[in-house]
Amino acid sequence: MFKKLRTRIIIITMAITTAVLVLAGSFIMLFSSTMRPEPMFRLEVDFSNISNPLSFDDRELKNFIESDRIDGSNRLLIALLSVGATVEVIVFVIVYSLSQKIIEPVKDSYEKQKLFIANASHELKTPLAIIQANMEALDVDKDNEKWKTNIENEVTHANKLVLDLLQLAKMDAGSIDKAASEQIDLNNVITERIEIFQPKFSGKITLSKKTKDLKQTLPKQDFLQVLDILLDNATKYGNKKITITLNQNELSVANDGATVEKKDLEKIFDRFYQTDKTKEGSGLGLAIAKAICEQNNWRISCESNKKTTTFNVEL
Secondary structure (H helix, E strand, O other), X not given: OHHHHHHHHHHHHHHHXXXXXXXXXXXXXXXXXXXXXXXXXXOOOOOOOOOOOOOOOHXXXXXXXXXXXXXXXXXXXXHHHHHHHHHHHHHHHHHHHHHHHHHHHHHHHHHHHHHXXXXXXXXXXHHHHHHHHHHHXXXXXXXXXXXXXXXXXXXXXXXXXXXXXXXXXXXXXXXXOOOOOEEEEHHHHHHHHHHHHHHHOOOEEEEEEOOOOOEEEEOHHHHHXXXXXXXXXXXXXXXXXXXXXXXXXXEEEEEOOOOOOHHHHOOOOOXXXXXXXXXXXXXXXHHHHHHHHHHOOOEEEEEEOOOOEXXXXXX
């Protein structure tokens, strides 16, 4: 498919180049044939006093002039053809070498879309299979409560996955309006989220405050969603400690989990990418966090060493 696309780019470019050269050459030939340059001076010779003047044949003179004009036109045509052929070769070489770079973003986008569909199908397949198995167990086991609970959990999981996919799709299409900004106290907001996430984490979540008064005007729901994603990620991969550092323009969430390799850091915000496949989750959280940050002109990044893995959000 991409070879055909590359061939079409080359053919279309060469066709346009040829058409322009032919049109330009035709105008030059037409212009040169209609123009008659006026002589800079006229030489007049009086042959009346010459006893034996030279005899001129008008037809021979006209033929000589016409022959000279044709020769000039032929030389001009040859020059135009030579220049046109040279331009065609240069354009072909340039287009041929650049066409691969031109279609590279399209190819990457296509490959990511294929991977996105394959991963989404796989992620949805798992909860649906569990739901089906539990539905079958309902008919066999009289104790239905545990099967019902399993079904509810997997339905919630599948529903969240679908909502995440829809949110990413809308962000890609630019159909989500930017949330309205409001003034919030970052200290209070983060403290509330810590209280919600603390029961999910066996270690301790602490907030390191650099400034007492941390009021910011920003989209609250977007900020909360990014914060929740980072806290959820930290509780999954952290061991004993999660530290949130906050100042006027930057939020950092660090955990003491396993070191993220450099090759993984480059892909950590890709959709469905997970450094540890054994952990729960769809691999969409960090991709959504990045999309939200880009939508609000925030900058999100990740760094990891032997002690901590830290996500930084510059507001």
